Amino acid sequence: MTELNTRSEIRWAIFGPGQIAGDFASAIRAVCGSIEAVGARSLDKAQAFAREHDIAKSYGSLDELLDDPAVDVVYIATPHNTHHEFILRALEKGKHVFCEKAITLNGAQLAEAVEAAQSRGLVLAEAMTVYHMPLYRELLDLLAGGKLGAIKSIHVEMGDAKEYHPGNRFFNPDLAGGVLLDMGTYALSLVKMFMPGGPDRFLTDVRKADTCVDEEAFIRLHGGLGESASVSISFLADTGHVAFIVCERGTILIKDFTRAVRALISYEDGTTETIPAGERAEALSYEVRDFNAWVQGGETPSTLGWSIGVMAMMDQARSSWGLRYPDEV
Structure with a gap:
């Protein structure tokens, strides 16, 4: 070093x-x-x-x-x-x-x-990418300032229709296919950023493809501070990539949340505000810059705890589904 x-x-x-x-x-x-x-x-x-x-x-x-x-x-x-x-x-x-x-x-x-x-x-x-987009730093700062009050619920929808083939990476269990490890990582990463202490309760349902991997899933989470989250992910339909955060004194709407560059804030008095931050085309460059900074500083990445938390949630979901991959320890 x-x-x-x-x-x-x-x-x-x-x-x-x-x-x-x-x-x-x-x-x-x-x-x-x-x-x-x-x-x-x-x-x-x-x-x-x-x-x-x-x-x-x-x-x-x-x-x-x-x-x-x-x-x-x-x-x-x-x-x-x-x-x-x-x-x-x-x-x-x-x-x-x-x-x-x-x-x-x-x-x-x-x-x-x-x-x-x-x-x-x-x-x-x-x-x-969710961990590195400047918009999320802006939103976390906004929430920390208390203007919107505490988070009550988080709702994430992510669906991209995938043509079914048992041998491709989306549906092949030998390649750890399935919607959770492909899309669910994004959705749960956003949830984890805004629900750092949760979940303390966990409910889920799944639809499996013929290869027995998950092609569509719903996850409901309850955090330790009374907040909740719902996540819907799918290989069956193009539902968009949308996140909606409900707070005590307003809401946050984030479209194309995996590389989001703006959010719409709606306050309880009826006023709205658009918060812009970052450039979509720079999403991967933000990742490189952050990683370089961690290496240069000899730091443990600030995002690693989120990755660990997301993996724990995905483990819990797959355990409830009875889904285990051939390469797992």
């Missing part, structure tokens, strides 16, 4: 050259200027990604990438079921890790990864 903290440059590598990795590569380049390396389980795929994104080094295995001494941070963008193994391997080689959501399959895996990072003085965090 000492050598890294003495220089301003943080050198990123990408493992898992899929679509989201392409978007994230643009964000790394915008913030850091360059990308040190890319790796994949296929050298051809790594080389093709390197050519497309002007990356000098490409590797055909995770071990080769991790053996590169010039790499400080590894961004992992592989299927959910591989995250736990790849995170641990990267940490063992002394790399900081920024991993796509869902960061692991369950709480036990995440606890092991957190312990591995902290024992080595390394930074581990989940690539969850």
Whole structure:
């Protein structure tokens, strides 16, 4: 950590050259200027990604990438079921890790990864856009100021219609498919930010696909301070991505909440206010900047507690559904 903290440059590598990795590569380049390396389980795929994104080094295995001494941070963008193994391997080689959501399959895996990072003085965090959008910092500050009073309830709806195929990542249990780990992570991350102490009661229902993973689910949470939350997630319909927070003296409406840049505040006296913050196109750049700051400061990410809390809620939901993945510990 000492050598890294003495220089301003943080050198990123990408493992898992899929679509989201392409978007994230643009964000790394915008913030850091360059990308040190890319790796994949296929050298051809790594080389093709390197050519497309002007990356000098490409590797055909995770071990080769991790053996590169010039790499400080590894961004992992592989299927959910591989995250736990790849995170641990990267940490063992002394790399900081920024991993796509869902960061692991369950709480036990995440606890092991957190312990591995902290024992080595390394930074581990989940690539969850909700945690990094400037708008949410504005809203948390607004609520802390007391103008709207205490939160009474939170309502989150998120649905994207997915064409069913038993082999794709959305529906394949071998790839830890299902709507909870794909969309539920976003919805529950928003809930966790605004309900930090909950839940103390938990109700849920699920509709499963033919592959026995969840394709639609409803979750009802009750917090320790009397607040509640409802979450509806679906692979069956395009319902939009909307969050609605009901407070004692007004409401907050957030559209496109995963990368939100404005919120509509409605006060009890009938007046309204729009709060703008951030740029949607900068969503992934905010992630890179925050992670760089944590690495430079040798800090435990402020978002890690939220990730742990969300994973506990997802564990509870899947336990009630009787859903367990082949790769789980």
